[in-house]
Amino acid sequence: MKMTAKYSQIKKQLHLEKSNKFKDGVAALTHYWQSNGEDSGKYFQKDAEAFLQLAAEPEFHYKLPFEYDVPFPPMKHPDFTFIDLFSGIGGFRIAFQEQNGKCVFSSEWDKYSQKTYEANFGEVPFGDITKVEESKIPDHDILLGGFPCQPFSIAGVSKKNALGRQHGFLDKTQGTLFFDIARIIDAKKPKAFLLENVKNLKSHNKGNTFKVIEETLKELDYNVYSKILDARHYVPQHRERIFIAGFSKEHFGEQVDFAFPVPPEGEKRFGNILEKKPEAKYTLTDHLWNYLQEYAKKHKAKGNGFGFGMTDLNGVSRTLSARYYKDGSEVLIPQGKGKNPRRLTPEECKRLMGYPKEFLIKDIGVSDTQLYRQFGNSVAVPVVKAMAAAMMEVMKSYSKDKMEEQRKEREELLKGQKVKAEVN
């Protein structure tokens, strides 16, 4: 019987981990492998071959089929394809793979997040998305992007500027990472997209930033829906995030029957995610604990609510942030009288964000500090799972016949508009 090689063996044989200088080469190669001879592979083949010639083994037979010995291997018979932008460690990917979707492109520039991602999915994301041409991205059904909450500098909507130009709103987002999402949607026209950001995106700059984002997406010919969802119904953490879902009018027609998921009743219990015997190093030192108490006292005196968050084991925690590694102050765990509280372990962060058990974080060469940052930046996976399921309802309800019907309707509508314009 022919033995199938394993992904981990081939990776080792090619010393991929040491190919840091050729990160996008490794990205191309791992993307090419994942395509498994499917259409998306053609986008990466040339760069994958060049990388093998240049950095790895020119003789290597890269077309070998092999077994993916990673926790979340690519789907063999997918129902749809998607791309994972600002992928972080792949919270979106887990949710959409579970719906039998296949990821055909990922991008994340942080090298430690890339490491965690590769260990779990067998794929190295491409780097800086602002440097990726749309033509290098395979066609896909759904675009996913939890884009960073960078300080936005999107100018207010001005009708005057938007008029008479094909992409007035798109121009307004230039220089922001949202612009990169919009230009990829514009070029690739996915059937749907799902974007995620902090709750404050909605109120930033008196609501103008969000308005520009929404208008831009609408102008790209999508029905756009947005809602703030709190993860507390899915994981024991208060975490409010805005989710923006879009469905292409070209594909689904003018009316889309989309509903945001209804969260399950009740809340989760924080105590349930705790490890039985966390290592002593997670207990706060006297120095740090005193500092946090003093700091809280000072701010309380000034009438500010900022301070540490001692978590109620029967309740839900505060929002885990990307700076949790600094002092862990927002989510502290009481350890009884006479003992300083402790911070969460990375494994507990993983649980607090609703990552599945199989998700690998141990022995992958990523430090606790980096793992705290990665989870703090990430999504509560069960919330995205609920969003993915809700979006699938729309995707599935559009049979080929119905889509054809919609397409014809739309053609008629456009024809009508043209005739009207000519008459005018």
Ligand SMILES: C[S@@+](CC[C@H](N)C(=O)[O-])C[C@H]1O[C@@H](n2cnc3c(N)ncnc32)[C@H](O)[C@@H]1O
């Ligand atoms: C809010 S996090 C998204 C995390 C992700 N949703 C997850 O499940 O882990 C945003 C990510 O975008 C990445 N990022 C920021 N600017 C980028 C760029 N120009 N190109 C690629 N990735 C970028 C950051 O490193 C960060 O991991």
